[in-house]
Amino acid sequence: MTAHPKIQLVDVHKSFGPKRVLDGVTLDIAAGESFVVIGGSGTGKSVMLKCILGLMRPDQGSILVDGEETVGLGARARERILGKFGMLFQGAALFDSLTVWENVAFGLIQGRRMDRRKAREAAMERLFQVGLGADIANLSPAELSGGMQKRVALARAIASQPEIIFFDEPTTGLDPIMADVINDLIVKCVKEVGATAVSITHDMHSARKIGDRLAMLYHGKLIWVGRTADIDRSGNDYVDQFIHGRAEGPIKMELRR
Amino acid sequence: MTLLAAVGRVFLAFLERTGRFTIFTLTALSHCVRPPVYGRLIGRQMIEIGYFSLPVVGLTAIFTGMVLALQSHTGFARFSAEGAVATVVVLSVTRELGPVMAGLMVAGRIGAAMAAEIGTMQVTEQVDALVTLSTNPFKYLVAPRIIAGLLMLPCLVLVADIIGVFGGFVVGAYQLGYNPATYLHSTWEFLKPIDVVSGLVKASVFGFIISLMGCYNGYYSKGGAQGVGQATTNAVVSASILILTTNYMLTALFFNK
Structure with missing residues (x-):
C-alpha cells in the first residue's frame, strides 16, 4: 500500500x-x-x-x-x-528526422541506453499493441495520417513502460x-x-x-x-x-x- | 513618466535577453564537453555542415579569387605594381576573404536551416517531447551542432583557400598573361603559416557563432510559422553581423603589432 x-x-x-x-x-x-x-x-x-x-x-x-x-x-x-513519465502530445510531436520505429524506440535508446536492435524489437511490439504493422516501421512520420501519427505517439508514450x-x-x-x-x-x-x-x-x-x-x-x-x-x-x-x-x-x- | 516607463521596459527587456543568451551559451558549451557524447548526431551534422556546404563555399571561393586577381591587376597597374597580384590574392584569401565569405555563406545555408529545424521542433512540441523522453535538448540538439560547426568550418575554409587561390591563378596565368611559374612562386614566397592559421582560427570561431545563433534563435522561437520565419531571419542576420564584428577583433588580435 x-x-x-x-x-x-x-x-x-x-x-x-x-x-x-x-x-x-x-x-x-x-x-x-x-x-x-x-x-x-x-x-x-x-x-x-x-x-x-x-x-x-x-x-x-x-x-x-x-x-x-x-x-x-x-x-x-x-x-x-x-x-x-510518458506523454502523448496533442499534435503527436513525432520527430520528423526519425523513422516511425526510431520515434517509438527513442526513449529506450536515448533515455535507457538500450541496444538499437533490441529497442527496434520492443518498438515493433508497441506498434502491434496500438494496431499498427511492421510495414510502417521505416516510414517517416510525415507519410502517416493524423490518426496513425497519434497511434505512433501513443506507442512511443508507453514504450518505456x-x-x-x-x-x-x-x-x-x-x-x-x-x-x-x-x-x-x-x-x-x-x-x-x-x-x-x-x-x-x-x-x-x-x-x-x-x-x-x-x-x-x-x-x-x-x-x-x-x-x-x-x-x-x-x-x-x-x-x-x-x-x-x-x-x-x-x-x-x-x-x- | 510614460517615456521613462518605455525606456525602462526596453532596458529590462535588453537585460533579460542578454542574460538568457549568456545562460544559453554557457549551458550549450558545458554540454559540449560533458558526456554522453552523441557521436552519430555529431557525424550527421558534420556531413550536413562540411560536405553539403562544399559546392556553395567552393563556388564563392573561386569567383572571389578570380575577381580579386582581376581587380588587383587593374588597380595595381596604375602604379606599376602588377607583380604583387599573386601575393595580394593569397594573403587576402587566406587571411580574410576565405573565412569571411565561407562564414557568411554557411550562415545563410546552415544557420537558417538550424533555426528553422529547431524552431519547428519547438513550436510543434518536439522539444518538449525530447524532455519527456529523458533527453536533454541541449545535449541532443545544440551540442552536436556546435561541435560540428567548430570542427567543419576550418575544413571548409581550408578548401576555400585552395580554390580561391586557384581561381586567382587561373585568371592571372590564363587571362592576364602572368607566367604561371612566376605567379605560383610569388604565391608561396610571401605566404606565412600565420596567414593560414589565423584564417582557420577565425573559421572555427565563425562556425561556433553560426551554430550558436542558429540553435539559440530556433530554441526560443514561438508563435507558429511566422515565429519560425522570424527566428530564421534573426539567426542569419545576427550570425552575419557577429562574424563581421569578431573578424575585425580577431584580425586586430593576430596582426595588430
Whole structure:
C-alpha cells in the first residue's frame, strides 16, 4: 500500500504577466487511476500538465510525485523523475528526422541506453499493441495520417513502460471513429502497462470513456472534482453547461461584436 | 513618466535577453564537453555542415579569387605594381576573404536551416517531447551542432583557400598573361603559416557563432510559422553581423603589432 498519492498538487499558481493561468490548484491523483481534467480552451489545462512534467515552473505551490517534491529539482533529479513519465502530445510531436520505429524506440535508446536492435524489437511490439504493422516501421512520420501519427505517439508514450502517462487532448483533430479507436487504445494500454493516467481534454465522450475520476478547470481553479459516473449529477452549473455544450449559462465566451 | 516607463521596459527587456543568451551559451558549451557524447548526431551534422556546404563555399571561393586577381591587376597597374597580384590574392584569401565569405555563406545555408529545424521542433512540441523522453535538448540538439560547426568550418575554409587561390591563378596565368611559374612562386614566397592559421582560427570561431545563433534563435522561437520565419531571419542576420564584428577583433588580435 502506498502512503502518498501518485501525484499531488498543493496550491499551485502560475501566471504569464498579468494573466493568471493557474490560481491555487490543489489535487491528489492516486496510483493506478485514470484522471481526466476537462475545461475550455485557455483555462490552464496544458499549463497544469507542463508544470507537473517540469516543462514549466509554477510561481508558487508544491508538486509531489510519489511524495517527492519536484518543483525546483536539479537537472539530474528531474531526469530521474521524468523517467517515470510518458506523454502523448496533442499534435503527436513525432520527430520528423526519425523513422516511425526510431520515434517509438527513442526513449529506450536515448533515455535507457538500450541496444538499437533490441529497442527496434520492443518498438515493433508497441506498434502491434496500438494496431499498427511492421510495414510502417521505416516510414517517416510525415507519410502517416493524423490518426496513425497519434497511434505512433501513443506507442512511443508507453514504450518505456512509464508509471505515469499524460494525454494532452488525445482525440483533437481526429474523426469520431478514429477518436474512439484512440480512446479504446488508451484504456487498453494504460491497463496493460498498469500506469496512472492523467488526460486533459474538452471532448466529453473521450473524458467519460477514459476517466475514472474527473475534474473541471475554470479560470485557473478546479471547480469540480469527482467520479466520472457522477458528472451528470455534479450540481454545478458550470460543469452542466460544459458537458452539455450549451452556449447559454454561467460560462460566458469573450466575444467582441 | 510614460517615456521613462518605455525606456525602462526596453532596458529590462535588453537585460533579460542578454542574460538568457549568456545562460544559453554557457549551458550549450558545458554540454559540449560533458558526456554522453552523441557521436552519430555529431557525424550527421558534420556531413550536413562540411560536405553539403562544399559546392556553395567552393563556388564563392573561386569567383572571389578570380575577381580579386582581376581587380588587383587593374588597380595595381596604375602604379606599376602588377607583380604583387599573386601575393595580394593569397594573403587576402587566406587571411580574410576565405573565412569571411565561407562564414557568411554557411550562415545563410546552415544557420537558417538550424533555426528553422529547431524552431519547428519547438513550436510543434518536439522539444518538449525530447524532455519527456529523458533527453536533454541541449545535449541532443545544440551540442552536436556546435561541435560540428567548430570542427567543419576550418575544413571548409581550408578548401576555400585552395580554390580561391586557384581561381586567382587561373585568371592571372590564363587571362592576364602572368607566367604561371612566376605567379605560383610569388604565391608561396610571401605566404606565412600565420596567414593560414589565423584564417582557420577565425573559421572555427565563425562556425561556433553560426551554430550558436542558429540553435539559440530556433530554441526560443514561438508563435507558429511566422515565429519560425522570424527566428530564421534573426539567426542569419545576427550570425552575419557577429562574424563581421569578431573578424575585425580577431584580425586586430593576430596582426595588430
